[in-house]
Amino acid sequence: MAKQVAGRARKNPSVRRAAAKSAAAGAAGSPHLFRTAVYALLALLFVRTFLFEPFSIPSGSMIPTLLVGDYVLVSKFSYGYSRYSFPWLHPPFRGRILGALPARGDVAVFRLPRDPSVDYIKRIVGLPGDTVQMRHGRLYLDGKEVPRTPDGTFTATGEGPPMLLRRYRETLPGGPTHAILMASDNGPLDNTPRYRVPPGYLFAMGDNRDNSLDSRVMGAAGVGYIPLANLVGRADLIFFSTRGTAPLWEFWLWPSEIRWNRLFTRVH
Numbered sequence: 001m002a003k004q005v006a007g008r009a010r011k012n013p014s015v016r017r018a019a020a021k022s023a024a025a026g027a028a029g030s031p032h033l034f035r036t037a038v039y040a041l042l043a044l045l046f047v048r049t050f051l052f053e054p055f056s057i058p059s060g061s062m063i064p065t066l067l068v069g070d071y072v073l074v075s076k077f078s079y080g081y082s083r084y085s086f087p088w089l090h091p092p093f094r095g096r097i098l099g100a101l102p103a104r105g106d107v108a109v110f111r112l113p114r115d116p117s118v119d120y121i122k123r124i125v126g127l128p129g130d131t132v133q134m135r136h137g138r139l140y141l142d143g144k145e146v147p148r149t150p151d152g153t154f155t156a157t158g159e160g161p162p163m164l165l166r167r168y169r170e171t172l173p174g175g176p177t178h179a180i181l182m183a184s185d186n187g188p189l190d191n192t193p194r195y196r197v198p199p200g201y202l203f204a205m206g207d208n209r210d211n212s213l214d215s216r217v218m219g220a221a222g223v224g225y226i227p228l229a230n231l232v233g234r235a236d237l238i239f240f241s242t243r244g245t246a247p248l249w250e251f252w253l254w255p256s257e258i259r260w261n262r263l264f265t266r267v268h
Contacts, residue, residue: 052233053073053233054071054073056069057069057121062206062207063156063211067262069259070238070240072237072239075234078234079099081098085232096231104126104173105175107121110230113226113227116230122204122206126203134191136185137182146173148168148180165183168180178207180208195216238266239264241263
């Protein structure tokens with residue numbers, strides 16, 4: 001049958017013209033599809049570089065503000081742009097373009113100073129020139145205790161056995177009130193030296209105060225002060241959240257894994 005149809009096409013001029021038009025349309029469609037793919041890729045690169053970039057939360061250092069399995073949108077324009085603003089490329093320039101200083105209390109994504117290939121997310125508590133210290137589990141900024149009020153308890157799950165932690169509401173100077181968790185007031189990071197944040201740097205801490213590797217840990221294995229140039233952006237919105245306990249092949253369990261009450265909530 002295929003040979004017969006081909007024979008008829010050679011003998012019938014109208015069929016031959018139709019076949020030629022079809023071939024021409026197919027040839028013209030391939031460059032069009034390629035251009036569309038290129039434009040889509042450029043649009044994605046523009047959005048992820050200059051507007052918003054998604055990140056997932058892999059650890060519990062920011063509980064209860066962010067849970068393991070949360071997916072957040074980070075606004076890239078909040079603090080300006082640096083070489084780390086580009087998701088796949090690191091252009092060879094220093095500093096920030098259209099740079100802006102974070103506010104105390106912002107939840108920010110930054111590149112780990114000792115390993116810039118790693119993204120970290122913490123809360124900014126100290127700005128350039130501030131002094132920061134922990135005393136018996138209490139945060140002091142410029143020598144003044146940051147007020148905190150008891151806010152019940154919180155059971156942290158997902159990393160080892162469940163832990164019952166004390167929950168507090170903490171209010172940074174000029175910043176919003178946010179939740180923090182404490183296992184005790186005398187943990188390894190609950191009493192620290194007095195740190196003075198150098199110019200061009202920030203001091204950040206996790207909200208899960210006794211389970212967070214942050215600026216309180218200096219040296220080669222820690223986080224230390226965060227250069228302003230390492231900022232990626234501010235975490236603004238939780239757009240998806242999953243417990244992630246069901247196997248991938250058990251797709252019928254996926255809806256029950258989603259934390260529906262956390263979808264499209266602001267990060268405070």
